[in-house]
Amino acid sequence: MKKAVILVSGGLDSATVLAIAREQCFETYALSFDYGQRHRSELVASANVAKAIGAAEHRVFKLDLTGWGGSALTDATIAVPTSSVPTEPSAGIPVTYVPARNTIFLSLALAWAETLGAIDIFAGMNAVDYSGYPDCRPDYIAAFQAMARLATKSGVEGGAITIHTPIIKMSKADIVREGTRLNVDYAMTVSCYQADANGLACGVCDSCRLRREGFAAAGVVDPTRYG
């Protein structure tokens, strides 16, 4: 069985990606980050998701990204935007963007993959809902993959390192349908930017809004636990 590292945040998107990797017969190594995010209940959710979907191992890597500041997700002085003031792609890069976050996460996934002897990394970037985030776009992923193939021992010694982003072009409804087909239990996932300690969602942030609209459009009952 081929090994793959999967970035798992505890949210709906990455849970779906983990299920897709499992369906493709990868032995999955789930990687989450304790980076000082507001929504720390996602770490509990990520452990539950990894276990439920059958990851061979789940690791939480600790690094403190709050010191840089600059994002609503790590800086308590910047408010998380809510549905009343939606963050549209046309409005530019959202305040919930964390500087270089996906690059840092993918780099750490690359390190773990190399020590596992894996050349496959799965991640839940989505360019439809997160078009305002530079590090969620297909051309960014392609550039990261090209860099990764030059950066590492495994890349140099012949393995074609591949960054799989199977949901990058899907709508939220498509993602919900795909995960439902794969029996993902979305009740255990937390997408909210400011979920409480018990994982209850606020229901009003951008992420909650996108998620709720996704279930509605997919015609799937929304199992989200709102606070």
Added chain:
Amino acid sequence: MKKAVILVSGGLDSATVLAIAREQCFETYALSFDYGQRHRSELVASANVAKAIGAAEHRVFKLDLTGWGGSALTDATIAVPTSSVPTEPSAGIPVTYVPARNTIFLSLALAWAETLGAIDIFAGMNAVDYSGYPDCRPDYIAAFQAMARLATKSGVEGGAITIHTPIIKMSKADIVREGTRLNVDYAMTVSCYQADANGLACGVCDSCRLRREGFAAAGVVDPTRYG
């Protein structure tokens, strides 16, 4: 004054790069990593170097890379190679290679640069002495730079993020000459892979050997404090 983030390890190479960035009139933000390396006295050295060369700020970012294993620099069960068994480029990738290390470090530099509003990053990779390390080669640096320009808010909004590697093609003797011209006090730098707690070098590891040969070839008195 333009700001730049400089990766500073406390060694000879990065001290020289910091001095070069200062000569180019950058306001320098020195970044070091406490990643579980054997040679922890380099963290003391990096603080001394940053202060002596005039960095505006010096930060030590903590993240634990020992959990992955796979490198002599972070895994106590793997021996550091010594001059008696030199690691030649022809021998492949050295055991002192840390998986994806430079990619992780550059990614974190990118995050700090973005929050500082800087688009310049300096790093001391060298492809002459470290030709066996995939992440020290010019084509890797070019790929990282291309990725960084797509990854970030600053890259997207018009700044041409640049990864400066001014010593990448220099011999160790050239680096010593350049640093000597710039009045770098190499006595405070630590290059040894297994320096003791006081920063005294072992004198026999690959890094010590390269450094000593560099001073000899440059005709500069070697100020290294050997144990």
